[in-house]
Amino acid sequence: MSGTSTGIQARLHLRRADFVLDIDLQLPGSGVSALFGPSGCGKTSVLRAIAGLERAAGRVQVDGALWQDDATRQWLPTHRRRLGYVFQEASLFAHLNVRRNIEYGRRRLPAGQQRLALEQAVELLALAPLLARAPHTLSGGERQRVAIARALAASPQVLLMDEPLAALDGARKAEVLPYLERLQRTLDIPVIYVSHSPEEVARLATHLVLLQDGRVIGQGAPAELMSRHDLPLAHGDAAAALVHGHVLAWDERDHLLSVAFSGGVLHLAAALPRPPGQALRLRVLARDVSLARARPQGSTILNAVPARIEHIAAEAPGQALVTLDAGGTRLLARISQRSCRELGLASGDEVFAQVKSIALAD
Numbered sequence: 001m002s003g004t005s006t007g008i009q010a011r012l013h014l015r016r017a018d019f020v021l022d023i024d025l026q027l028p029g030s031g032v033s034a035l036f037g038p039s040g041c042g043k044t045s046v047l048r049a050i051a052g053l054e055r056a057a058g059r060v061q062v063d064g065a066l067w068q069d070d071a072t073r074q075w076l077p078t079h080r081r082r083l084g085y086v087f088q089e090a091s092l093f094a095h096l097n098v099r100r101n102i103e104y105g106r107r108r109l110p111a112g113q114q115r116l117a118l119e120q121a122v123e124l125l126a127l128a129p130l131l132a133r134a135p136h137t138l139s140g141g142e143r144q145r146v147a148i149a150r151a152l153a154a155s156p157q158v159l160l161m162d163e164p165l166a167a168l169d170g171a172r173k174a175e176v177l178p179y180l181e182r183l184q185r186t187l188d189i190p191v192i193y194v195s196h197s198p199e200e201v202a203r204l205a206t207h208l209v210l211l212q213d214g215r216v217i218g219q220g221a222p223a224e225l226m227s228r229h230d231l232p233l234a235h236g237d238a239a240a241a242l243v244h245g246h247v248l249a250w251d252e253r254d255h256l257l258s259v260a261f262s263g264g265v266l267h268l269a270a271a272l273p274r275p276p277g278q279a280l281r282l283r284v285l286a287r288d289v290s291l292a293r294a295r296p297q298g299s300t301i302l303n304a305v306p307a308r309i310e311h312i313a314a315e316a317p318g319q320a321l322v323t324l325d326a327g328g329t330r331l332l333a334r335i336s337q338r339s340c341r342e343l344g345l346a347s348g349d350e351v352f353a354q355v356k357s358i359a360l361a362d
Helices: 043-051 098-104 118-124 140-153 170-186 198-204 222-226 337-343
Strands: 008-016 019-027 032-036 057-062 065-069 083-086 158-162 191-195 207-212 215-220 240-251 256-261 264-269 279-285 289-292 303-314 319-326 329-336 350-355
Touching (some): 032 043, 043 158, 098 118, 118 140, 140 158, 170 198, 198 279, 215 222, 240 329, 256 279, 319 337, 329 337, 329 350
Parallel strands (some): 032 207, 083 158
Antiparallel strands (some): 057 065, 256 264
16 A cells, blocks of 8 residues: 555543543554553543544544544544544454455445455455354454454554454464554554553554553653653563664574664574564563673673663662663663662663563564
8 A cells, every 4th residue: 555644633632520631642644653551541532532432622633634623613423534443352243254344344435445455454464264254253363353354444544443452362462463563564554553561562653652641741752752761661560672673693503683773783582584684673671681880701691782871760669770871772771779789870870781581572
């Protein structure tokens, strides 16, 4: 698919008895914009208001089309908004097989508005072997892939996804995530993706919006927001930095990928090779990073990169969160306050960041 887009603007205000949503979003016209935050922060309300399923005050414009503008009393009902919506539960039509479920979204779509061929949706989500199957014979992951294909088959201007993996167990999530990554790389349909999973955000998001108590507390590049010590994603057990790099080499004997990034080279275990030059995103958990004053010798940890301490903050009792600059890439390290004190660490110090474990986020 190809085309140009003017992006998504959503200025929304919604008041309930115990909650107020007040946001002003400017989202890119391609890629995955993730809405992240704790339960009750307003993520789903934003999605429903953009879809017209919930009447919030304000203005919504998608790909140049005005869906709502209270100032000029314009309101486009949901059935006339060119959107695809994927819920937590697949909610397929039980009396229709997979093919007919996918075809359902195209029935009222004029031929001139069909931007995505049915066959392309089937191919992207590897559904060809399932087309004759009934929904009750599918696994949870298969049902959700069918639901995504049905939403795409309607050739939407925007795809709204409300925690589409939340109802799946770990194995089924691992099954569906690669397909979501494939959609992100292949389609130019903008996706607004609601999640409370840092792992999903790291793997899928090209733009990130952090919500708290109905308000935006940060938005921009995921790598920037995930490692900012003044924002919630940098804290807690799942705190991690997102590292952008490219494949330097593959060691077949040890099944190790060497990935170059702005701060040097990182080595990580990988089951399969990746071609040299391929761009990758790596997720480095703060708890898997330790610090040393000098380059470690005789260590089982393969990765030690020079870095400068930007900031040190108290974390959980007895722990400190250290923000590091490794050649222009930000890393996080969670260490004990005793280690911080005994090493005499302070902002501006040059150290070596030892990275014990790295996960591919692509």
